Amino acid sequence: MSSWPHDWEGQPDRSAYTTRDSIDYIWYGLGLPADARDFLEVNLPEEDEKALPSSFKIGHLAQASICLSALSAALFHSQVNQSCEPRRISVPLKHAAVEFRSEHHYLLDGKPRMSSWGPLGGLHKTADGHVRVHDNFLNHRKAACDLLGLDVETVTREEFAQKILQWKALELEKAGMDSGAVIFALRSYQEWEESAPGKHIMKGYSFPVRVHRTGPQVGIPRSVAAHIPRNADRLLRGVRVLELSRVIAAPVAGKTLAAHGADILWVTSPNLPSLPDSDIDVSRGKRTTQLDLDTAEGVKALHALAQGADVFLQSYRPGSLAARGFSARELAESNPGIIYASLSAWDDGYGEGPWSSNRGFDSMVQNASGMNVSEADHFGDPAIPSRVLPVQVLDHAAGYLLATGINAALYRRATEGGSWEVSVSLAGVMKYLRSLEQYAGRDGFECEPLGDILQYLETRETDFGNLSAVKHSASVEGKEPGWDVMPKKLGSDEAKWL
Structure with missing residues (x-):
């Protein structure tokens, strides 16, 4: 069983x-x-051991990505x-796996928290295979029900499944994309690599974090800006x-x-559903x-905030904020030196590829790219067509790598000047994780337990x-991370910088 096809000439082997x-x-x-690595020392307790029951090297990616986010923050601080x-x-490996x-x-x-998974989503059989439906947000659940001709208020899971059974997987996937529903066909590695998005993503991505300067050197490096103090506690x-x-x-x-001391102002919309159990x-x-x-006042207020920001961090569907006047180019024109950081599901950082502007979530990327089929194959139970990974590894790794890219851009802005763009996609992280290869056979599912989780909580x-x-x-060392602000109701703060 090979997790990395032999016919991918030129693809990196990081096994x-x-x-x-x-x-x-x-x-x-x-x-x-x-x-910088001469004075920034890395200590990785339990490194390269198995941390979570999976054929994928999740512990490796967890420890590496979290370490990189701290290491790059320390570099900026030194600058x-x-x-x-x-x-x-x-x-420590086990702590990283828990995080x-x-x-x-x-x-x-x-x-413990209540589940945020919707009542209808998950894996469903189709006429010729399976699809996975994402229904955590009510608008996505309604879009799926509307597509299937069902009433979102009264439908049962059984009725939902029966409707899906009448569709072919790829046809339902395409119909979902056209209608605003989030539905993806379950694919094997081979099926993914033969698909148009699979060919583009697996042959096009070369690095999991894209950082590039978008303008010439401007003004005084932001590292000496008045709102960024020297010799700070974090x-x-x-x-x-x-x-x-x-x-x-x-x-x-x-x-x-x-956690490293940045002033984060999280802007949400009063018009969009939230997931409070995850948001906490x-x-x-x-x-x-x-x-x-949707109002002129809201747009004006966001532009005013962007004028004073070092970083504009967004993860809305590619192009949606740009259509409202908040593209990387427009913000760099009004605030030279800003760092525009984007997280997407499928975009390669260039806006190219058949799925570049599509919605997507960790579970959908796992499902569509062959990861879940391969995980099930490695587990060895022929009755299970798909096995999800024990954590949302793409989400978390993408988050830490995006933070790393932002820190790298902060450092390079301070040393080179210019405005910067940073982009990470779930698909790009998936490709990097696959390039590490999976454990052979059924290995990887047996590992030491993480122990008492309470020891990692505050x-x-x-x-x-x-x-x-x-x-x-x-x-x-000497700059311990931690959070100054605890979760509060959405909209609790004024739209202004400290």
């Missing part, structure tokens, strides 16, 4: 990569200095302070991040930047305000009650 190899590869690929003070960054599932581990007043203290995001990847990026975990460290971009008061949630797994 022998250690966790440190991945850290080095991405660090140098982002154009970050080699000599701000013009200092090469030695600093150790530690990321890759943080949205499922928190307790509110001692009680690595990113004072950095202003305007976040417009939805679950889970981009919010993880914002939460990670917040990823909203730690963030102030929250609401703006209605308890704080919030607007919703006492929250016990996973602490950040990266430790930074």
